[in-house]
Structures are given as C-alpha cells and as structure tokens.
Amino acid sequence: MASEETRTLRSTTVSNSAARDAREPVPAQSGQPSTRAWTAWTTRLLVLGIVLAALNLRPAITSLGALLEEVRDGLGMSGSVAGLLTSVPPLCFAVFGVTAPRLARRFGPGAVVCAGMVAITAGLLIRPFAGGTAGFLAATALALMGIAVSNVLMPVIVKRWFPDRVGSMTGVYSMALAFGTSIAAAATVPVTNALGGHWQPGLAVWAALGAAAVLPWIPFVRDRGASSAADAPATASAEDASTGTDRPAEQPVLRITRSRTAWALAVFFGLQATAAYITMGWMAQIFRDAGVAAGTAGLLLAVTMVMGVPLAFVIPRVATRLPNQGPIVLVLGVCGLAGYAGLYFAPAGGxxxxxxxxxVSNCAFPLALTMVGMRARTGAGVAQLSAFAQSTGYLISIPGPLLVGVLYQHSGGWGLPIALMSALMVPQMVVGVLAGRNRTVEEEAAR
Structure with missing residues (x-):
C-alpha cells in the first residue's frame, strides 16, 4: 500500500512538473537557488532573444533593396551582377543553413544563435566600407551566414522550449521578423539622407540592431543542456529534461528524403522564398522605373513587408487550428497573382x-515555418525537417532573383520578369496544398 502511494505521488509530481515545463523553459543547470524564479526569468529572456534575433533576419536584405540603385552606381555593377547580388541570400541560406543542426548539437542552439547575431553585426558593419564588389559580396555573405543558421534554429527552439505554444510563438517570431523587414525598407532612405546622403552609413547603421540582439543570447552560450533540442523528442518527460537525459538511441533514424510531405514543404519553401527575395530585391526598383520617387518606392516596399506584422501573428495561430493548411495557401497565392497583375498593367497608378x-502573399513564409513545426512529431524531426526544407528550398530559390535581373537588363522592361513571377506562383500553390495535408514526416519515412 505504501509503495502504491509512493508511485501515485511520484506520478502526480512528474505530471505536474511536465505541465509546468510545458509553459516554462526547463533550466539548463540543476542546483539553482530558486527554480521557479530562474525559469520565469529564462522565459522572458528567451522570448526577448527570439524577438531581437527575428528583427535582424531581414534588414541586411531589405536595406540593400531600398538603396540598390545607389549601390550599383557606387560599385559600378551591371544589372546581371545586381541580380547575382539579390541571389546571394538564398545561396547562403542553403549552404550554411544545413550546418545548423550539427552546430546546435555540438555547441548548443543558444551559442549558435549568439554567434549568428555576431556575424550579422560584423557583416553589416564591414560591407559598406569593404571596397569593391567582391568585398561587398563577401561581407554580405558573412551577415547572411549568421541569418542562415538562426533561420533554421528558430523553429527548433520554439518546438523545444514552447511545445504547447508552437503557433503563438511562431507568430511572435514571424511578426518580429516582418517588422524588422519593413522598418529597414522604410527607414533606410530617410536615414541615409539624414546621414549626409551617402549609401555607406545608411547601410552600416543596421549593425547596431544586430549588436543589440547579441546580448540576450549571451547567458545561453554555455547552456549545453539545450543542445538536445536537435535530438530529443518534443514530448520528453519533465524528469528527462530536468536531468539532461536524452534517449536518442531509442529513436529510429529519420530518413527525411523518403517523405513526400518533406519534399512538398521544401519546394513550397523554395518558391515562396523566390517570390520574397524578388520582391525585396526588385520591387522598389519596379516602382522607381514606373516614375515613383525613391523615398515613396522604399515606403511601398515597407508597406509590403509590414503587412507581415499582423498577419504573421494571425496566420500561424489559424494554421495550427486547421487540420489542413491548403486553403490558406490558396488565398495567399491568389493575392500574389493579383498583385503581379497590377504591377504589369498599372505599376504606378495602383x-x-x-x-x-x-x-499578404509574402505571408507564405510564416505559414511555411508553422507547417515545419506541425509536420513533425519530435524535436529531432523538426530539426531535420527545418534544415532540409530551408536548405533545399533556398537552393531552389537561387536562380529566381538572378533570372529577374537578366530578363530586366536584356528586355529593357519589367514585362518578362513579372510574367516569370506570376508563372512561379501556380506551382507554389500546388505544392503548398500538398504540404498542408495532415500527416507527419516520421509516419511517411517509416512507410
């Protein structure tokens, strides 16, 4: 009888602990003077770190888009080289993003994200003053390397630390990302004018935002207990988590390439990334060529980006409540087709x-991130799916911005590039519907 009471008490204690740990991050080290206070402080610091990191994941790109014409003139770039420059982000995301899970297992995700923020800061500070196109590209690649590893690890961190709030935390992260994207697009030209009209300080000023994002991640640099985020099941018990015990040996190896959903999600991610980077890199130029003033063109790009602030919070929450995310994919795709039609027929008038x-169409990105968290059951599955979908997707997206630059230079107008953007939206909608089906990559890989 006593042993039965002991078992009941132990079961109740573990259940209550698991419920508490679903709401608060698990402390990385034992022996803290006050676990409840420590975990509450960690929760706030972790959320702050996620928000600041997300704010830094796009200004390196949209600030350049707002000043692309000035950078081209200053560095003597042709239209094709400028198209290559707009293809650098997805190339770096594909090459460096695939290393993120391995780095997280070795050093811990907090340390990797912190290093990523340092790389972003250094790259943004160096690139305007590197001298010449090659130096500009190299410094840009350094910043994008930091963005790439952080891109991949954000869904992993959300799944590991907030398993019962994947939708809402993905919304917070996506909303911050959209806000950072839009504020860089809107403010870069006015800031440049305020700093004397030279594009170099107008681009370098965004390094300050990266430096601010380093600080909240410093306490997590030595947090090796969180390194299990890439390996441990998201449903691990509170007892396992609090003692740092993982059971990777009990989990079968996930052959991610056997999953049709993983491939559909990767292609969807790639096509939406193609549209996003074409928009960020070229949309301001489309408006400027149509007779819109440079400041207004940058503001229009900012409006496009700022739409993601409210929608990036709403869409993931709606998506997690639906068994199939296909209808959301279709709505976003139709908005994109309508926007491209408007750019073709009346770019300045409307x-x-x-x-x-x-x-609205660009909000396919937070939807894709949400589906990454929903299409895998375990933390290991999310890590593999995130790395596979993002790395493969960014490889797919590399030719798009470059091809737009080539078509623009050789055709002398925006008709052919806009036709290409419209044509790519159709397969994006098809694979998005396939990726939105209610199934997991673990189930498909096992079959």
Missing part, C-alpha cells in the same frame, strides 16, 4: 494596392 496584395 501602387499602394499592389504593395498590400504582395504583402
């Missing part, structure tokens, strides 16, 4: 409407 529609 500029604000097209900016809004393309902003």
């Amino acid at each position: 500029a604000w409407a097209w900016a809004l529609l393309l902003g």
